[in-house]
Amino acid sequence: MLSMILDVAYAYIQGDDTVLRDTLKKYGSNYVLFDQEIIVSNPLFGGKFYALNYLSCAKIGQVDQRFPMMSSKCEYENLWESVLITNDRCNIDGKIGRVGAVIEYTGYTGAIQQRLVNSYCIINNDGTLDLSRATNRFVRTLFRDQIGGIRNPQFIMYRLNDSKLHRGIPVPISQNLLIILYTYDEVWFVDGNWTSGYEDRTSRFYNSSLYRGFVLETLDGFDLVYNNGYVKIYRLK
Structure with missing residues (x-):
């Protein structure tokens, strides 16, 4: 379960469209969901992004449980x-x-x-x-x-x-x-x-699956099948 959480966090924050596709296939899923709460906050970006960001950097060994969020260079390099x-x-x-x-x-x-x-x-x-x-x-x-x-x-x-x-x-x-x-x-x-x-x-924030999926509304190899402005769901082609 922990491996899946780390893989998904990495695919959202540091992975591109290809990494996201491969991650879904690895865990047998055809759908990916982007919720406004994951990326949008006051004043613009934030929300649950920081937790996912931390996990994405933990996935590649740049931070671990000894350190609080925003303690690594990796986390800052993933920001807008x-x-x-x-x-x-x-x-x-x-x-x-x-x-x-x-x-x-x-x-x-x-x-x-x-x-x-x-x-x-x-x-x-x-x-x-x-x-x-x-x-x-x-x-x-x-x-x-x-x-x-x-x-x-x-x-x-x-x-x-x-x-x-x-x-x-x-x-x-x-x-x-x-x-x-x-x-x-x-x-x-x-x-x-x-x-x-x-x-x-x-920054690599703008290459991330999260930014491309939520802000740009385009992911290579996916169809946008649901979009109400707050929740966006994509299906693998």
Whole structure:
């Protein structure tokens, strides 16, 4: 039973679509369920994710019962991307913005250290990102306005290392904190064309079966057979 729990946790959090398929076949199941409580919490992601994350890292020997949750580098590397808006100024092609920093984790299990790394220049969205084109249900729900339309994010981000547009959708969590989403929606206007931003994803959270199944609503080798927005059930093809 414990082996099955660890295998399923790993397939959800660190496994891709292939790992998830293989895990279901190993235990003779044709269905996989993603519940909102597993991934969604206040302010955006969280909930039971942390428990599954811990188990997924235990599966590969990165943490064990001697340590509480969020004691390993593995667990932090499975998280979504959060960007802190600092007071430092930056410049992209004459447009003044504020520097966005991400947390870098170093150390070893039980002795994790954190430091902020300046990574982005955050400037006002000039229409480059247009979420009215989005079809993703999760995104449209997050950015729905009071009259049922879709509001655009205030900001877009450029990478500081090469000044290129970073096509992650910034979700404001507080005045100085963003959580980033990556989708297949062609909502980014780049060089005269509308493109998606999924190729710019950063952490392995965005490759996980859980993110792909719940947020993106697509899993290779599966059919989505039930979806009420809160619970999503897939069947092996």
